[in-house]
Amino acid sequence: MRSDILVLGLALALAPRALSGEGKPAPPRAAAVAWGKSDYERFCVSCHGERGDGRGPSARWVDPKPRDFTEGIYKWRSTPTGTLPTDADLARTIVRGLSYTSMPRWNGLLDEQVADLVAYVEHFSPRFSTEPRGTPIDVPAEPPVSPAALAEGRKLYGVACASCHGANGRGDGESAKWPGFSDEWGHRVRPRDLTAGHLQGGRTGRDLYRLLVTGLDGTPMPSYAAALTPEQVWSVVHYVQSLLP
Ligand code: HEC
Ligand code: HEC
Structure with a gap:
Protein backbone atom coordinates (compact mmCIF):
# COMPACT_ATOMS: atom_id res chain seq x y z
CA MET A 1 0.00 0.00 0.00
CA ARG A 2 2.64 2.42 1.04
CA SER A 3 4.50 1.97 -2.21
CA ASP A 4 1.27 2.64 -4.15
CA ILE A 5 0.91 5.91 -2.32
CA LEU A 6 4.53 6.72 -3.07
CA VAL A 7 4.06 6.02 -6.76
CA LEU A 8 0.90 8.12 -6.84
CA GLY A 9 2.69 10.91 -5.01
CA LEU A 10 5.56 10.77 -7.47
CA ALA A 11 3.21 10.83 -10.44
CA LEU A 12 1.47 13.88 -9.06
CA ALA A 13 4.73 15.57 -8.32
CA LEU A 14 5.98 14.96 -11.84
CA ALA A 15 2.77 15.62 -13.78
CA PRO A 16 2.60 19.40 -13.42
CA ARG A 17 6.28 19.69 -14.42
CA ALA A 18 5.65 17.70 -17.57
CA LEU A 19 2.61 19.84 -18.37
CA SER A 20 4.38 23.09 -17.76
CA GLY A 21 7.14 22.00 -20.14
CA GLU A 22 9.87 21.90 -17.50
CA GLY A 23 10.68 18.32 -18.39
CA LYS A 24 11.67 19.18 -21.98
CA PRO A 25 15.15 18.12 -23.06
CA ALA A 26 17.88 20.44 -21.83
CA PRO A 27 19.41 22.72 -24.50
CA PRO A 28 22.64 21.38 -26.07
CA ARG A 29 24.76 23.84 -24.08
CA ALA A 30 23.54 22.37 -20.77
CA ALA A 31 24.27 18.86 -22.06
CA ALA A 32 27.84 19.90 -22.95
CA VAL A 33 28.32 21.39 -19.49
CA ALA A 34 27.13 18.13 -17.93
CA TRP A 35 29.50 16.08 -20.12
CA GLY A 36 32.41 18.43 -19.45
CA LYS A 37 32.02 18.06 -15.68
CA SER A 38 33.41 14.53 -15.48
CA ASP A 39 36.52 15.29 -17.56
CA TYR A 40 37.02 18.55 -15.64
CA GLU A 41 36.89 16.66 -12.36
CA GLY A 49 39.49 23.82 -8.24
CA GLU A 50 36.01 22.38 -7.89
CA ARG A 51 34.46 25.85 -8.04
CA GLY A 52 36.69 27.00 -10.91
CA ASP A 53 38.32 29.59 -8.69
CA GLY A 54 41.90 28.49 -9.37
CA ARG A 55 42.29 27.13 -5.86
CA GLY A 56 42.62 23.39 -6.43
CA PRO A 57 44.80 21.38 -4.02
CA SER A 58 47.88 21.67 -6.30
CA ALA A 59 47.54 25.43 -6.83
CA ARG A 60 49.76 26.35 -3.92
CA TRP A 61 52.74 24.65 -5.58
CA VAL A 62 52.21 26.31 -8.92
CA ASP A 63 53.56 29.64 -10.26
CA PRO A 64 52.05 31.29 -12.26
CA LYS A 65 48.80 30.38 -10.51
CA PRO A 66 46.05 28.41 -12.27
CA ARG A 67 43.41 30.67 -13.80
CA ASP A 68 40.36 31.62 -11.75
CA PHE A 69 37.49 31.04 -14.20
CA THR A 70 34.80 32.84 -12.22
CA GLU A 71 35.38 36.32 -13.67
CA GLY A 72 35.61 35.22 -17.28
CA ILE A 73 38.92 37.09 -17.77
CA TYR A 74 41.34 35.40 -20.17
CA LYS A 75 44.83 36.22 -21.36
CA TRP A 76 44.84 34.26 -24.61
CA ARG A 77 42.15 35.62 -26.88
CA SER A 78 41.71 36.54 -30.51
CA THR A 79 39.20 39.18 -29.33
CA PRO A 80 39.63 42.84 -28.27
CA THR A 81 40.72 43.73 -24.75
CA GLY A 82 37.91 43.58 -22.19
CA THR A 83 35.77 41.19 -24.26
CA LEU A 84 35.07 37.49 -23.85
CA PRO A 85 37.17 34.97 -25.77
CA THR A 86 35.64 32.69 -28.42
CA ASP A 87 35.14 28.97 -27.78
CA ALA A 88 37.95 28.36 -30.28
CA THR A 101 53.73 27.28 -17.06
CA ASN A 107 46.18 16.99 -27.02
CA GLY A 108 44.98 13.41 -26.49
CA LEU A 109 41.33 14.39 -26.03
CA LEU A 110 38.58 14.04 -28.66
CA ASP A 111 37.27 17.29 -30.18
CA GLU A 112 33.92 16.71 -28.42
CA LEU A 117 35.41 21.16 -21.31
CA VAL A 118 35.15 24.63 -22.87
CA ALA A 119 31.43 24.73 -22.00
CA TYR A 120 32.21 23.60 -18.46
CA VAL A 121 34.98 26.15 -17.96
CA GLU A 122 32.67 28.91 -19.28
CA HIS A 123 29.79 27.92 -16.98
CA PHE A 124 31.83 29.14 -13.98
CA SER A 125 31.36 32.77 -15.08
CA PRO A 126 27.92 34.36 -15.55
CA ARG A 127 29.47 36.67 -18.16
CA PHE A 128 29.24 33.94 -20.78
CA SER A 129 25.45 33.80 -20.51
CA THR A 130 24.88 37.56 -20.35
CA GLU A 131 27.49 39.17 -22.63
CA PRO A 132 28.18 38.73 -26.33
CA ARG A 133 31.56 37.31 -27.35
CA GLY A 134 34.23 39.59 -28.73
CA THR A 135 34.76 39.61 -32.50
CA PRO A 136 38.23 38.31 -33.44
CA ILE A 137 40.52 41.15 -34.45
CA ASP A 138 41.79 41.60 -37.99
CA VAL A 139 45.44 40.92 -38.68
CA PRO A 140 46.35 42.90 -41.81
CA ALA A 141 48.91 41.62 -44.34
CA GLU A 142 52.44 41.63 -42.92
CA PRO A 143 54.75 44.20 -44.54
CA PRO A 144 58.34 43.19 -45.35
CA VAL A 145 60.99 43.79 -42.66
CA SER A 146 63.09 46.83 -43.54
CA PRO A 147 65.89 48.69 -41.72
CA ALA A 148 63.65 51.79 -41.54
CA ALA A 149 60.77 49.83 -39.97
CA LEU A 150 63.16 48.17 -37.50
CA ALA A 151 64.51 51.58 -36.47
CA GLU A 152 60.95 52.87 -36.00
CA GLY A 153 60.07 49.72 -34.04
CA ARG A 154 63.05 50.24 -31.77
CA LYS A 155 62.01 53.82 -31.08
CA LEU A 156 58.39 52.86 -30.37
CA TYR A 157 59.59 50.00 -28.14
CA GLY A 158 61.58 52.53 -26.09
CA VAL A 159 58.47 54.64 -25.56
CA ALA A 160 55.78 51.97 -25.16
CA CYS A 161 57.43 48.83 -23.83
CA SER A 182 50.65 42.06 -9.93
CA ASP A 183 47.83 40.62 -11.98
CA GLU A 184 44.04 40.94 -11.59
CA TRP A 185 44.10 38.19 -8.95
CA GLY A 186 46.85 39.76 -6.84
CA HIS A 187 49.60 37.36 -7.91
CA ARG A 188 53.06 38.53 -8.79
CA VAL A 189 53.77 38.73 -12.53
CA ARG A 190 56.90 39.47 -14.52
CA PRO A 191 57.08 41.09 -17.93
CA ARG A 192 58.42 38.46 -20.30
CA ASP A 193 62.19 38.43 -20.88
CA LEU A 194 62.06 38.83 -24.64
CA THR A 195 65.70 37.83 -25.09
CA ALA A 196 64.95 34.39 -23.54
CA GLY A 197 62.27 33.74 -26.13
CA HIS A 198 59.90 31.91 -23.77
CA LEU A 199 56.76 33.04 -25.54
CA GLN A 200 53.45 31.35 -24.77
CA GLY A 201 51.47 32.74 -27.65
CA GLY A 202 53.90 32.01 -30.50
CA ARG A 203 56.57 34.05 -32.28
CA THR A 204 55.25 34.50 -35.80
CA GLY A 205 54.35 37.99 -37.00
CA ARG A 206 50.63 37.16 -36.76
CA ASP A 207 50.98 35.82 -33.18
CA LEU A 208 52.80 38.95 -32.00
CA TYR A 209 50.53 41.33 -33.90
CA ARG A 210 47.49 39.74 -32.24
CA LEU A 211 49.18 39.92 -28.82
CA LEU A 212 49.90 43.64 -29.12
CA VAL A 213 46.39 44.46 -30.32
CA PRO A 220 49.58 44.55 -16.81
CA MET A 221 50.39 43.74 -20.48
CA PRO A 222 48.17 46.30 -22.24
CA SER A 223 46.43 46.44 -25.61
CA TYR A 224 47.93 48.84 -28.16
CA ALA A 225 44.83 48.88 -30.37
CA ALA A 226 44.25 52.56 -29.63
CA ALA A 227 47.83 53.79 -29.13
CA LEU A 228 49.54 52.45 -32.27
CA THR A 229 48.54 52.34 -35.94
CA PRO A 230 48.66 48.94 -37.69
CA GLU A 231 51.93 49.99 -39.42
CA GLN A 232 53.44 50.93 -36.06
CA VAL A 233 52.34 47.61 -34.54
CA TRP A 234 54.11 45.76 -37.37
CA SER A 235 57.29 47.78 -36.77
CA VAL A 236 57.25 46.87 -33.07
CA VAL A 237 56.53 43.22 -33.93
CA HIS A 238 59.56 43.10 -36.21
CA TYR A 239 61.73 44.78 -33.61
CA VAL A 240 60.58 42.28 -30.94
CA GLN A 241 61.39 39.42 -33.33
CA SER A 242 64.91 40.83 -33.70
CA LEU A 243 65.36 40.53 -29.90
CA LEU A 244 64.25 36.88 -29.74
CA PRO A 245 66.96 34.22 -29.67
C1 HEC B 1 48.94 21.30 -13.14
C2 HEC B 1 48.03 22.42 -13.09
C3 HEC B 1 46.97 22.57 -14.17
C4 HEC B 1 46.08 21.65 -14.65
C5 HEC B 1 45.94 20.19 -14.24
C6 HEC B 1 45.25 22.34 -15.61
N1 HEC B 1 45.62 23.65 -15.70
FE1 HEC B 1 44.72 25.09 -16.84
N2 HEC B 1 46.07 26.47 -16.20
C7 HEC B 1 47.09 26.22 -15.29
C8 HEC B 1 47.84 27.43 -15.09
C9 HEC B 1 49.04 27.56 -14.17
C10 HEC B 1 47.25 28.42 -15.89
C11 HEC B 1 47.65 29.90 -16.00
C12 HEC B 1 48.92 30.13 -16.78
C13 HEC B 1 49.23 31.59 -16.94
O1 HEC B 1 48.58 32.42 -16.30
O2 HEC B 1 50.14 31.91 -17.70
C14 HEC B 1 46.13 27.78 -16.57
C15 HEC B 1 45.28 28.45 -17.44
C16 HEC B 1 44.17 27.88 -18.05
C17 HEC B 1 43.24 28.58 -18.90
C18 HEC B 1 43.22 30.08 -19.17
C19 HEC B 1 44.13 30.61 -20.26
C20 HEC B 1 43.94 32.11 -20.47
O3 HEC B 1 43.73 32.51 -21.62
O4 HEC B 1 43.97 32.89 -19.52
C21 HEC B 1 42.31 27.67 -19.30
C22 HEC B 1 41.09 27.92 -20.20
C23 HEC B 1 42.65 26.40 -18.70
N3 HEC B 1 43.80 26.56 -17.95
C24 HEC B 1 41.92 25.24 -18.84
C25 HEC B 1 42.27 24.02 -18.26
C26 HEC B 1 41.50 22.80 -18.45
C27 HEC B 1 40.21 22.69 -19.23
C28 HEC B 1 42.17 21.83 -17.76
C29 HEC B 1 41.82 20.35 -17.69
C30 HEC B 1 41.63 19.67 -18.97
C31 HEC B 1 43.32 22.44 -17.13
N4 HEC B 1 43.35 23.76 -17.46
C32 HEC B 1 44.21 21.75 -16.31
C33 HEC B 1 47.35 25.02 -14.66
C34 HEC B 1 46.68 23.83 -14.85
C1 HEC C 1 52.78 47.78 -17.94
C2 HEC C 1 53.77 46.78 -18.24
C3 HEC C 1 53.91 46.29 -19.66
C4 HEC C 1 54.05 47.04 -20.81
C5 HEC C 1 54.04 48.56 -20.94
C6 HEC C 1 54.25 46.10 -21.88
N1 HEC C 1 54.22 44.82 -21.40
FE1 HEC C 1 54.48 43.14 -22.48
N2 HEC C 1 54.11 42.01 -20.85
C7 HEC C 1 53.92 42.49 -19.58
C8 HEC C 1 53.65 41.39 -18.68
C9 HEC C 1 53.39 41.49 -17.19
C10 HEC C 1 53.70 40.22 -19.45
C11 HEC C 1 53.49 38.80 -18.96
C12 HEC C 1 52.02 38.53 -18.74
C13 HEC C 1 51.74 37.16 -18.18
O1 HEC C 1 51.89 36.17 -18.88
O2 HEC C 1 51.36 37.10 -17.02
C14 HEC C 1 54.01 40.64 -20.80
C15 HEC C 1 54.18 39.78 -21.86
C16 HEC C 1 54.66 40.15 -23.11
C17 HEC C 1 55.04 39.23 -24.16
C18 HEC C 1 54.99 37.70 -24.09
C19 HEC C 1 53.91 37.12 -24.95
C20 HEC C 1 53.96 35.61 -25.00
O3 HEC C 1 53.65 35.06 -26.08
O4 HEC C 1 54.28 34.97 -24.00
C21 HEC C 1 55.52 40.00 -25.21
C22 HEC C 1 56.07 39.50 -26.54
C23 HEC C 1 55.34 41.37 -24.84
N3 HEC C 1 54.81 41.43 -23.55
C24 HEC C 1 55.68 42.46 -25.64
C25 HEC C 1 55.42 43.78 -25.30
C26 HEC C 1 55.63 44.88 -26.22
C27 HEC C 1 56.19 44.76 -27.62
C28 HEC C 1 55.23 46.00 -25.55
C29 HEC C 1 55.16 47.42 -26.06
C30 HEC C 1 54.45 47.66 -27.29
C31 HEC C 1 54.83 45.60 -24.21
N4 HEC C 1 54.94 44.24 -24.12
C32 HEC C 1 54.42 46.45 -23.21
C33 HEC C 1 53.93 43.82 -19.20
C34 HEC C 1 54.02 44.89 -20.05
Whole structure:
Protein backbone atom coordinates (compact mmCIF):
# COMPACT_ATOMS: atom_id res chain seq x y z
CA MET A 1 0.00 0.00 0.00
CA ARG A 2 2.64 2.42 1.04
CA SER A 3 4.50 1.97 -2.21
CA ASP A 4 1.27 2.64 -4.15
CA ILE A 5 0.91 5.91 -2.32
CA LEU A 6 4.53 6.72 -3.07
CA VAL A 7 4.06 6.02 -6.76
CA LEU A 8 0.90 8.12 -6.84
CA GLY A 9 2.69 10.91 -5.01
CA LEU A 10 5.56 10.77 -7.47
CA ALA A 11 3.21 10.83 -10.44
CA LEU A 12 1.47 13.88 -9.06
CA ALA A 13 4.73 15.57 -8.32
CA LEU A 14 5.98 14.96 -11.84
CA ALA A 15 2.77 15.62 -13.78
CA PRO A 16 2.60 19.40 -13.42
CA ARG A 17 6.28 19.69 -14.42
CA ALA A 18 5.65 17.70 -17.57
CA LEU A 19 2.61 19.84 -18.37
CA SER A 20 4.38 23.09 -17.76
CA GLY A 21 7.14 22.00 -20.14
CA GLU A 22 9.87 21.90 -17.50
CA GLY A 23 10.68 18.32 -18.39
CA LYS A 24 11.67 19.18 -21.98
CA PRO A 25 15.15 18.12 -23.06
CA ALA A 26 17.88 20.44 -21.83
CA PRO A 27 19.41 22.72 -24.50
CA PRO A 28 22.64 21.38 -26.07
CA ARG A 29 24.76 23.84 -24.08
CA ALA A 30 23.54 22.37 -20.77
CA ALA A 31 24.27 18.86 -22.06
CA ALA A 32 27.84 19.90 -22.95
CA VAL A 33 28.32 21.39 -19.49
CA ALA A 34 27.13 18.13 -17.93
CA TRP A 35 29.50 16.08 -20.12
CA GLY A 36 32.41 18.43 -19.45
CA LYS A 37 32.02 18.06 -15.68
CA SER A 38 33.41 14.53 -15.48
CA ASP A 39 36.52 15.29 -17.56
CA TYR A 40 37.02 18.55 -15.64
CA GLU A 41 36.89 16.66 -12.36
CA ARG A 42 39.43 14.14 -13.62
CA PHE A 43 41.90 16.41 -15.40
CA CYS A 44 41.53 20.00 -14.25
CA VAL A 45 40.19 20.14 -10.72
CA SER A 46 43.55 19.60 -9.01
CA CYS A 47 44.71 23.01 -10.23
CA HIS A 48 41.60 25.01 -11.19
CA GLY A 49 39.49 23.82 -8.24
CA GLU A 50 36.01 22.38 -7.89
CA ARG A 51 34.46 25.85 -8.04
CA GLY A 52 36.69 27.00 -10.91
CA ASP A 53 38.32 29.59 -8.69
CA GLY A 54 41.90 28.49 -9.37
CA ARG A 55 42.29 27.13 -5.86
CA GLY A 56 42.62 23.39 -6.43
CA PRO A 57 44.80 21.38 -4.02
CA SER A 58 47.88 21.67 -6.30
CA ALA A 59 47.54 25.43 -6.83
CA ARG A 60 49.76 26.35 -3.92
CA TRP A 61 52.74 24.65 -5.58
CA VAL A 62 52.21 26.31 -8.92
CA ASP A 63 53.56 29.64 -10.26
CA PRO A 64 52.05 31.29 -12.26
CA LYS A 65 48.80 30.38 -10.51
CA PRO A 66 46.05 28.41 -12.27
CA ARG A 67 43.41 30.67 -13.80
CA ASP A 68 40.36 31.62 -11.75
CA PHE A 69 37.49 31.04 -14.20
CA THR A 70 34.80 32.84 -12.22
CA GLU A 71 35.38 36.32 -13.67
CA GLY A 72 35.61 35.22 -17.28
CA ILE A 73 38.92 37.09 -17.77
CA TYR A 74 41.34 35.40 -20.17
CA LYS A 75 44.83 36.22 -21.36
CA TRP A 76 44.84 34.26 -24.61
CA ARG A 77 42.15 35.62 -26.88
CA SER A 78 41.71 36.54 -30.51
CA THR A 79 39.20 39.18 -29.33
CA PRO A 80 39.63 42.84 -28.27
CA THR A 81 40.72 43.73 -24.75
CA GLY A 82 37.91 43.58 -22.19
CA THR A 83 35.77 41.19 -24.26
CA LEU A 84 35.07 37.49 -23.85
CA PRO A 85 37.17 34.97 -25.77
CA THR A 86 35.64 32.69 -28.42
CA ASP A 87 35.14 28.97 -27.78
CA ALA A 88 37.95 28.36 -30.28
CA ASP A 89 40.34 30.51 -28.19
CA LEU A 90 39.70 28.41 -25.08
CA ALA A 91 39.87 25.14 -27.04
CA ARG A 92 43.26 26.19 -28.46
CA THR A 93 44.63 26.89 -24.95
CA ILE A 94 43.40 23.51 -23.69
CA VAL A 95 44.80 21.50 -26.60
CA ARG A 96 48.15 23.33 -26.82
CA GLY A 97 48.67 24.07 -23.13
CA LEU A 98 50.70 27.10 -22.06
CA SER A 99 54.46 26.66 -22.44
CA TYR A 100 56.66 27.61 -19.50
CA THR A 101 53.73 27.28 -17.06
CA SER A 102 52.24 24.22 -15.39
CA MET A 103 49.16 24.32 -17.67
CA PRO A 104 49.59 21.01 -19.56
CA ARG A 105 48.69 20.37 -23.18
CA TRP A 106 45.61 18.13 -23.47
CA ASN A 107 46.18 16.99 -27.02
CA GLY A 108 44.98 13.41 -26.49
CA LEU A 109 41.33 14.39 -26.03
CA LEU A 110 38.58 14.04 -28.66
CA ASP A 111 37.27 17.29 -30.18
CA GLU A 112 33.92 16.71 -28.42
CA GLN A 113 35.64 16.31 -25.07
CA VAL A 114 37.47 19.60 -25.59
CA ALA A 115 34.21 21.34 -26.61
CA ASP A 116 32.48 20.02 -23.47
CA LEU A 117 35.41 21.16 -21.31
CA VAL A 118 35.15 24.63 -22.87
CA ALA A 119 31.43 24.73 -22.00
CA TYR A 120 32.21 23.60 -18.46
CA VAL A 121 34.98 26.15 -17.96
CA GLU A 122 32.67 28.91 -19.28
CA HIS A 123 29.79 27.92 -16.98
CA PHE A 124 31.83 29.14 -13.98
CA SER A 125 31.36 32.77 -15.08
CA PRO A 126 27.92 34.36 -15.55
CA ARG A 127 29.47 36.67 -18.16
CA PHE A 128 29.24 33.94 -20.78
CA SER A 129 25.45 33.80 -20.51
CA THR A 130 24.88 37.56 -20.35
CA GLU A 131 27.49 39.17 -22.63
CA PRO A 132 28.18 38.73 -26.33
CA ARG A 133 31.56 37.31 -27.35
CA GLY A 134 34.23 39.59 -28.73
CA THR A 135 34.76 39.61 -32.50
CA PRO A 136 38.23 38.31 -33.44
CA ILE A 137 40.52 41.15 -34.45
CA ASP A 138 41.79 41.60 -37.99
CA VAL A 139 45.44 40.92 -38.68
CA PRO A 140 46.35 42.90 -41.81
CA ALA A 141 48.91 41.62 -44.34
CA GLU A 142 52.44 41.63 -42.92
CA PRO A 143 54.75 44.20 -44.54
CA PRO A 144 58.34 43.19 -45.35
CA VAL A 145 60.99 43.79 -42.66
CA SER A 146 63.09 46.83 -43.54
CA PRO A 147 65.89 48.69 -41.72
CA ALA A 148 63.65 51.79 -41.54
CA ALA A 149 60.77 49.83 -39.97
CA LEU A 150 63.16 48.17 -37.50
CA ALA A 151 64.51 51.58 -36.47
CA GLU A 152 60.95 52.87 -36.00
CA GLY A 153 60.07 49.72 -34.04
CA ARG A 154 63.05 50.24 -31.77
CA LYS A 155 62.01 53.82 -31.08
CA LEU A 156 58.39 52.86 -30.37
CA TYR A 157 59.59 50.00 -28.14
CA GLY A 158 61.58 52.53 -26.09
CA VAL A 159 58.47 54.64 -25.56
CA ALA A 160 55.78 51.97 -25.16
CA CYS A 161 57.43 48.83 -23.83
CA ALA A 162 60.81 49.50 -22.16
CA SER A 163 59.28 50.69 -18.87
CA CYS A 164 58.19 47.10 -18.23
CA HIS A 165 60.27 44.90 -20.54
CA GLY A 166 63.50 46.85 -19.98
CA ALA A 167 65.67 48.83 -22.38
CA ASN A 168 67.22 45.60 -23.71
CA GLY A 169 64.09 43.43 -23.53
CA ARG A 170 65.21 41.46 -20.48
CA GLY A 171 61.97 41.98 -18.55
CA ASP A 172 63.68 44.20 -16.00
CA GLY A 173 61.95 47.54 -16.58
CA GLU A 174 61.55 50.11 -13.82
CA SER A 175 57.73 49.79 -13.54
CA ALA A 176 57.87 46.04 -13.05
CA LYS A 177 59.01 46.01 -9.45
CA TRP A 178 57.48 43.76 -6.82
CA PRO A 179 55.59 44.47 -4.59
CA GLY A 180 52.97 46.25 -6.61
CA PHE A 181 53.36 44.69 -10.02
CA SER A 182 50.65 42.06 -9.93
CA ASP A 183 47.83 40.62 -11.98
CA GLU A 184 44.04 40.94 -11.59
CA TRP A 185 44.10 38.19 -8.95
CA GLY A 186 46.85 39.76 -6.84
CA HIS A 187 49.60 37.36 -7.91
CA ARG A 188 53.06 38.53 -8.79
CA VAL A 189 53.77 38.73 -12.53
CA ARG A 190 56.90 39.47 -14.52
CA PRO A 191 57.08 41.09 -17.93
CA ARG A 192 58.42 38.46 -20.30
CA ASP A 193 62.19 38.43 -20.88
CA LEU A 194 62.06 38.83 -24.64
CA THR A 195 65.70 37.83 -25.09
CA ALA A 196 64.95 34.39 -23.54
CA GLY A 197 62.27 33.74 -26.13
CA HIS A 198 59.90 31.91 -23.77
CA LEU A 199 56.76 33.04 -25.54
CA GLN A 200 53.45 31.35 -24.77
CA GLY A 201 51.47 32.74 -27.65
CA GLY A 202 53.90 32.01 -30.50
CA ARG A 203 56.57 34.05 -32.28
CA THR A 204 55.25 34.50 -35.80
CA GLY A 205 54.35 37.99 -37.00
CA ARG A 206 50.63 37.16 -36.76
CA ASP A 207 50.98 35.82 -33.18
CA LEU A 208 52.80 38.95 -32.00
CA TYR A 209 50.53 41.33 -33.90
CA ARG A 210 47.49 39.74 -32.24
CA LEU A 211 49.18 39.92 -28.82
CA LEU A 212 49.90 43.64 -29.12
CA VAL A 213 46.39 44.46 -30.32
CA THR A 214 44.47 42.26 -27.84
CA GLY A 215 46.76 42.60 -24.81
CA LEU A 216 46.79 39.96 -22.08
CA ASP A 217 43.66 40.69 -20.03
CA GLY A 218 44.05 40.26 -16.29
CA THR A 219 47.76 41.22 -16.48
CA PRO A 220 49.58 44.55 -16.81
CA MET A 221 50.39 43.74 -20.48
CA PRO A 222 48.17 46.30 -22.24
CA SER A 223 46.43 46.44 -25.61
CA TYR A 224 47.93 48.84 -28.16
CA ALA A 225 44.83 48.88 -30.37
CA ALA A 226 44.25 52.56 -29.63
CA ALA A 227 47.83 53.79 -29.13
CA LEU A 228 49.54 52.45 -32.27
CA THR A 229 48.54 52.34 -35.94
CA PRO A 230 48.66 48.94 -37.69
CA GLU A 231 51.93 49.99 -39.42
CA GLN A 232 53.44 50.93 -36.06
CA VAL A 233 52.34 47.61 -34.54
CA TRP A 234 54.11 45.76 -37.37
CA SER A 235 57.29 47.78 -36.77
CA VAL A 236 57.25 46.87 -33.07
CA VAL A 237 56.53 43.22 -33.93
CA HIS A 238 59.56 43.10 -36.21
CA TYR A 239 61.73 44.78 -33.61
CA VAL A 240 60.58 42.28 -30.94
CA GLN A 241 61.39 39.42 -33.33
CA SER A 242 64.91 40.83 -33.70
CA LEU A 243 65.36 40.53 -29.90
CA LEU A 244 64.25 36.88 -29.74
CA PRO A 245 66.96 34.22 -29.67
C1 HEC B 1 48.94 21.30 -13.14
C2 HEC B 1 48.03 22.42 -13.09
C3 HEC B 1 46.97 22.57 -14.17
C4 HEC B 1 46.08 21.65 -14.65
C5 HEC B 1 45.94 20.19 -14.24
C6 HEC B 1 45.25 22.34 -15.61
N1 HEC B 1 45.62 23.65 -15.70
FE1 HEC B 1 44.72 25.09 -16.84
N2 HEC B 1 46.07 26.47 -16.20
C7 HEC B 1 47.09 26.22 -15.29
C8 HEC B 1 47.84 27.43 -15.09
C9 HEC B 1 49.04 27.56 -14.17
C10 HEC B 1 47.25 28.42 -15.89
C11 HEC B 1 47.65 29.90 -16.00
C12 HEC B 1 48.92 30.13 -16.78
C13 HEC B 1 49.23 31.59 -16.94
O1 HEC B 1 48.58 32.42 -16.30
O2 HEC B 1 50.14 31.91 -17.70
C14 HEC B 1 46.13 27.78 -16.57
C15 HEC B 1 45.28 28.45 -17.44
C16 HEC B 1 44.17 27.88 -18.05
C17 HEC B 1 43.24 28.58 -18.90
C18 HEC B 1 43.22 30.08 -19.17
C19 HEC B 1 44.13 30.61 -20.26
C20 HEC B 1 43.94 32.11 -20.47
O3 HEC B 1 43.73 32.51 -21.62
O4 HEC B 1 43.97 32.89 -19.52
C21 HEC B 1 42.31 27.67 -19.30
C22 HEC B 1 41.09 27.92 -20.20
C23 HEC B 1 42.65 26.40 -18.70
N3 HEC B 1 43.80 26.56 -17.95
C24 HEC B 1 41.92 25.24 -18.84
C25 HEC B 1 42.27 24.02 -18.26
C26 HEC B 1 41.50 22.80 -18.45
C27 HEC B 1 40.21 22.69 -19.23
C28 HEC B 1 42.17 21.83 -17.76
C29 HEC B 1 41.82 20.35 -17.69
C30 HEC B 1 41.63 19.67 -18.97
C31 HEC B 1 43.32 22.44 -17.13
N4 HEC B 1 43.35 23.76 -17.46
C32 HEC B 1 44.21 21.75 -16.31
C33 HEC B 1 47.35 25.02 -14.66
C34 HEC B 1 46.68 23.83 -14.85
C1 HEC C 1 52.78 47.78 -17.94
C2 HEC C 1 53.77 46.78 -18.24
C3 HEC C 1 53.91 46.29 -19.66
C4 HEC C 1 54.05 47.04 -20.81
C5 HEC C 1 54.04 48.56 -20.94
C6 HEC C 1 54.25 46.10 -21.88
N1 HEC C 1 54.22 44.82 -21.40
FE1 HEC C 1 54.48 43.14 -22.48
N2 HEC C 1 54.11 42.01 -20.85
C7 HEC C 1 53.92 42.49 -19.58
C8 HEC C 1 53.65 41.39 -18.68
C9 HEC C 1 53.39 41.49 -17.19
C10 HEC C 1 53.70 40.22 -19.45
C11 HEC C 1 53.49 38.80 -18.96
C12 HEC C 1 52.02 38.53 -18.74
C13 HEC C 1 51.74 37.16 -18.18
O1 HEC C 1 51.89 36.17 -18.88
O2 HEC C 1 51.36 37.10 -17.02
C14 HEC C 1 54.01 40.64 -20.80
C15 HEC C 1 54.18 39.78 -21.86
C16 HEC C 1 54.66 40.15 -23.11
C17 HEC C 1 55.04 39.23 -24.16
C18 HEC C 1 54.99 37.70 -24.09
C19 HEC C 1 53.91 37.12 -24.95
C20 HEC C 1 53.96 35.61 -25.00
O3 HEC C 1 53.65 35.06 -26.08
O4 HEC C 1 54.28 34.97 -24.00
C21 HEC C 1 55.52 40.00 -25.21
C22 HEC C 1 56.07 39.50 -26.54
C23 HEC C 1 55.34 41.37 -24.84
N3 HEC C 1 54.81 41.43 -23.55
C24 HEC C 1 55.68 42.46 -25.64
C25 HEC C 1 55.42 43.78 -25.30
C26 HEC C 1 55.63 44.88 -26.22
C27 HEC C 1 56.19 44.76 -27.62
C28 HEC C 1 55.23 46.00 -25.55
C29 HEC C 1 55.16 47.42 -26.06
C30 HEC C 1 54.45 47.66 -27.29
C31 HEC C 1 54.83 45.60 -24.21
N4 HEC C 1 54.94 44.24 -24.12
C32 HEC C 1 54.42 46.45 -23.21
C33 HEC C 1 53.93 43.82 -19.20
C34 HEC C 1 54.02 44.89 -20.05
